[in-house]
Amino acid sequence: MENKMVATENQYVLFKLDNEFYGIDILQVETIERVMDITRVPHALHYVQGVINLRGEVVPVVNLRKRFSLPEMPFDDESRIIIVSVEEIVVGIIVDSSSEVLQLNSDEIEDAANITNNTGNEFIKGIGKHEDRIIILLDLKKVLDIKDANDDVE
Amino acid sequence: MDMSQYLEIFIEESKEHLQNMNQSLLELENDNNELGLLNDIFRVAHTLKGMSGTMGYSRLASLTHEMENVLQSLRSNELKINGGIIDILFECLDTLEGYISEIEKTGDEGSNDSQGLIVKLNGIMASDVDLKDQVILSNEVLPSLHEEAINIEIEDFSKNAIEKASLEGHNCFKLKIVLSPNCMLKSARAFIIFNTLERDCEIIKSNPSVEDIEDENFDLSFDLILISKLSLEDIKKEIDSISEIDEVHIQPVTINGPAFRMESVQQEESTGNQEEQERPGDEKRSSKSKKPTVGKTVRVDIDRLDNLMNLVSELIIIKTRLEDIDDSGKKNNMNEAIEYLERITTSLHDAVMKVRMVPIERVFNRFPRMVRDLSKELGKDIELFMSGEETEVDRTVIDEIGDPLIHCIRNSIDHGIEDPETRRTLGKREFGTVKLVAYPDGNSVVIEVEDDGQGINIEKVKSKAVQNGLLKKEEAEILDDKEAVNLLFHPGFSTADKISDISGRGVGLDVVKTKIESLGGVVEVQTAKSKGSKFVIRLPLTLAIIQALLVNVGSEKYAIPLSSIKEIVTIKASTIRKVQNQEVVLYRNTTLPILRMNQILQVVDSNQGKEDLTVVVVRKGEKTAGFIVDNLIGQQEIVIKSLGKFLSGIKVIAGATILGNGQVALIVDTNSLL
Numbered sequence: 001m002e003n004k005m006v007a008t009e010n011q012y013v014l015f016k017l018d019n020e021f022y023g024i025d026i027l028q029v030e031t032i033e034r035v036m037d038i039t040r041v042p043h044a045l046h047y048v049q050g051v052i053n054l055r056g057e058v059v060p061v062v063n064l065r066k067r068f069s070l071p072e073m074p075f076d077d078e079s080r081i082i083i084v085s086v087e088e089i090v091v092g093i094i095v096d097s098s099s100e101v102l103q104l105n106s107d108e109i110e111d112a113a114n115i116t117n118n119t120g121n122e123f124i125k126g127i128g129k130h131e132d133r134i135i136i137l138l139d140l141k142k143v144l145d146i147k148d149a150n151d152d153v154e
Numbered sequence: 155m156d157m158s159q160y161l162e163i164f165i166e167e168s169k170e171h172l173q174n175m176n177q178s179l180l181e182l183e184n185d186n187n188e189l190g191l192l193n194d195i196f197r198v199a200h201t202l203k204g205m206s207g208t209m210g211y212s213r214l215a216s217l218t219h220e221m222e223n224v225l226q227s228l229r230s231n232e233l234k235i236n237g238g239i240i241d242i243l244f245e246c247l248d249t250l251e252g253y254i255s256e257i258e259k260t261g262d263e264g265s266n267d268s269q270g271l272i273v274k275l276n277g278i279m280a281s282d283v284d285l286k287d288q289v290i291l292s293n294e295v296l297p298s299l300h301e302e303a304i305n306i307e308i309e310d311f312s313k314n315a316i317e318k319a320s321l322e323g324h325n326c327f328k329l330k331i332v333l334s335p336n337c338m339l340k341s342a343r344a345f346i347i348f349n350t351l352e353r354d355c356e357i358i359k360s361n362p363s364v365e366d367i368e369d370e371n372f373d374l375s376f377d378l379i380l381i382s383k384l385s386l387e388d389i390k391k392e393i394d395s396i397s398e399i400d401e402v403h404i405q406p407v408t409i410n411g412p413a414f415r416m417e418s419v420q421q422e423e424s425t426g427n428q429e430e431q432e433r434p435g436d437e438k439r440s441s442k443s444k445k446p447t448v449g450k451t452v453r454v455d456i457d458r459l460d461n462l463m464n465l466v467s468e469l470i471i472i473k474t475r476l477e478d479i480d481d482s483g484k485k486n487n488m489n490e491a492i493e494y495l496e497r498i499t500t501s502l503h504d505a506v507m508k509v510r511m512v513p514i515e516r517v518f519n520r521f522p523r524m525v526r527d528l529s530k531e532l533g534k535d536i537e538l539f540m541s542g543e544e545t546e547v548d549r550t551v552i553d554e555i556g557d558p559l560i561h562c563i564r565n566s567i568d569h570g571i572e573d574p575e576t577r578r579t580l581g582k583r584e585f586g587t588v589k590l591v592a593y594p595d596g597n598s599v600v601i602e603v604e605d606d607g608q609g610i611n612i613e614k615v616k617s618k619a620v621q622n623g624l625l626k627k628e629e630a631e632i633l634d635d636k637e638a639v640n641l642l643f644h645p646g647f648s649t650a651d652k653i654s655d656i657s658g659r660g661v662g663l664d665v666v667k668t669k670i671e672s673l674g675g676v677v678e679v680q681t682a683k684s685k686g687s688k689f690v691i692r693l694p695l696t697l698a699i700i701q702a703l704l705v706n707v708g709s710e711k712y713a714i715p716l717s718s719i720k721e722i723v724t725i726k727a728s729t730i731r732k733v734q735n736q737e738v739v740l741y742r743n744t745t746l747p748i749l750r751m752n753q754i755l756q757v758v759d760s761n762q763g764k765e766d767l768t769v770v771v772v773r774k775g776e777k778t779a780g781f782i783v784d785n786l787i788g789q790q791e792i793v794i795k796s797l798g799k800f801l802s803g804i805k806v807i808a809g810a811t812i813l814g815n816g817q818v819a820l821i822v823d824t825n826s827l828l
Contacts, residue, residue, distance in 0.1 A: 042804070146800070
């Protein structure tokens with residue numbers, strides 16, 4: 001899925017986190033929900049906010065601010081939970097706001113290799129430039145620390 | 155044509171058929187003359203042959219075909235049933251089961267070879283010869299050919315010739331040629347046939363002999379073995395071109411020796427290949443191991459489905475009724491509707507649960523055979539009594555309960571029941587009995603495995619435990635019987651002096667315990683010296699929906715499975731004592747370890763500093779512990795939801811459930827905390 005970048009254009013769901021724009025491949029996004037009641041899960045990783053009831057399914061939710069070591073902010077009306085599906089694992093990620101879908105041509109995407117920023121670039125798959133905005137494209141598998149499904153087989 | 159969509163059905167049905175065959179065989183063993191049973195077995199073999207043929211499983215098909223041959227002769231009284239034949243049929247059954255389970259795992263029947271068995275089956279057919287001295291000749295009959303056996307013996311020298319020929323890439327065939335009845339000059343006709351064949355083939359044997367044929371000393375048919383470069387079809391064509399021949403049967407012949415050899419060579423080659431391309435192979439292997447495409451299926455009585463359908467339609471009715479209640483509607487209507495809805499959901503729940511229920515018979519069925527084999531092997535006479543086979547259990551439980559039960563039964567037979575002489579001297583019946591009983595008990599199912607053997611030698615258990623360093627000598631002395639018996643469930647514990655094939659390695663009972671507990675059940679042992687012992691397994695009816703106690707810890711809600719709760723008590727904070735960093739309280743003259751839920755669950759805003767503490771006493775087997783909670787909410791039926799892979803590995807949480815208000819509450823895994 002991450003190799004989709006070679007295609008001429010790709011759609012990304014944009015979201016905002018601490019004044020920066022991030023993008024996730026739209027194919028990984030299932031739905032976008034308002035923040036709802038989140039049940040804390042003891043002994044989970046520090047960035048796991050808890051679990052939510054998504055229409056009868058229990059879905060874990062990750063607080064992206066905690067994941068990226070950004071200052072924590074209370075959730076507000078703009079806060080959203082983006083439900084993503086990576087390697088068949090469904091996870092919600094809490095972001096400050098999310099409202100648009102953007103098409104990026106491959107020539108608008110730059111390799112992340114030579115860029116460093118405060119999130120630590122191991123999560124970054126590339127940098128998108130659109131008009132005068134800079135969009136950080138995330139590698140969700142790394143963000144959520146999801147291992148390849150094949151790893152579990154052996 | 156893609157058969158994969160039928161694979162599930164195939165596996166399910168084959169298993170069912172094999173189960174039937176197993177049962178019929180067992181009955182047949184006791185009652186040799188029951189033709190009906192033979193017919194049953196024959197039908198099963200025949201169906202299996204057809205099914206596996208359609209699915210393209212040739213090994214299965216050829217084995218069942220050979221079984222069919224033997225069964226046919228048994229049916230027509232050409233052969234007499236004896237213990238040997240039944241043993242071989244059982245062996246066939248095992249092999250078939252092996253194939254099916256291989257298919258279930260990989261989608262392929264595997265490379266397990268049944269040649270040996272086919273030879274044995276053929277051996278029965280030529281049963282005047284003793285089984286063991288039977289020539290190791292086998293004929294793989296092509297399904298398209300007649301089943302009529304071609305009776306021709308292959309001696310050693312011709313066997314060598316065949317072996318050599320097949321190594322050189324020649325084919326070997328058995329022919330049966332039947333001349334037409336109005337053939338005038340039989341020997342001349344035969345001569346022509348010989349001549350024709352000898353152009354391209356080498357005839358290595360004929361029956362009757364060539365001399366006899368020349369002297370017209372034969373009936374209408376004769377048998378030949380020949381080696382040729384030609385294929386079966388070509389030979390058939392050759393012969394067909396000769397007139398006055400009524401029938402020709404051709405079968406390819408393989409001699410076991412080289413066939414095996416070639417196979418092993420092939421295997422070596424393939425493993426060699428694997429090693430060569432290990433890197434790319436890695437990926438392949440993992441994709442292969444992912445292959446098990448076969449899902450779990452349940453056969454459901456159509457009545458149950460109808461019932462389900464009815465309930466769903468009622469649900470739709472109540473939905474429209476609720477929609478119709480507008481603001482002007484009286485509250486009464488609403489309440490009525492909700493009551494109705496409640497009733498439907500409860501019945502719906504029951505109905506769905508019933509759909510998942512399978513009679514425990516499916517597990518029990520395999521035990522008569524196992525007991526039979528074990529009693530033969532150990533030289534003990536054992537009768538197995540089963541009852542309550544119709545008790546229904548959740549499908550997931552059925553799949554898991556088999557192994558633990560096998561362990562228990564093996565244990566009873568191997569350790570429990572004495573050999574016949576000992577029994578006689580003890581004044582017991584020579585026949586040992588093992589009772590397998592299942593019955594529903596409230597919200598759980600109880601399965602008992604009882605034997606009338608020697609019982610568990612508690613002194614021996616104790617001394618063994620001391621020997622293994624599980625206990626100190628002083629500890630062992632004060633241990634009561636019940637506690638001592640529980641030592642049996644310790645990993646690696648065994649009282650058997652000798653390790654036998656059946657049990658005694660000490661891996662048995664702890665596996666049983668872990669398995670049962672993972673299913674949310676409990677195991678108990680009751681024993682009486684020289685009278686026998688009894689394993690009592692108690693399992694929840696279903697795994698998906700449980701009764702739970704909801705509690706508050708701080709502002710959070712948690713569910714504790716009711717099945718593990720012993721009682722709820724209030725204690726005074728001042729009575730808690732600390733022993734070696736573990737809080738305990740003296741309760742009913744025993745020390746009860748106290749665990750604070752707020753610490754375990756990392757809850758911050760809990761006020762467990764108050765004087766009156768609510769303690770939920772939880773048990774796991776013989777162990778108990780008290781959990782301090784903030785508040786009790788009440789008992790509720792909850793649906794267990796998994797937390798999913800992303801949150802796997804959190805020990806204290808067994809899962810989650812969704813409460814009436816849509817909130818998620820976590821289920822505390824008390825078992826892991828004890």
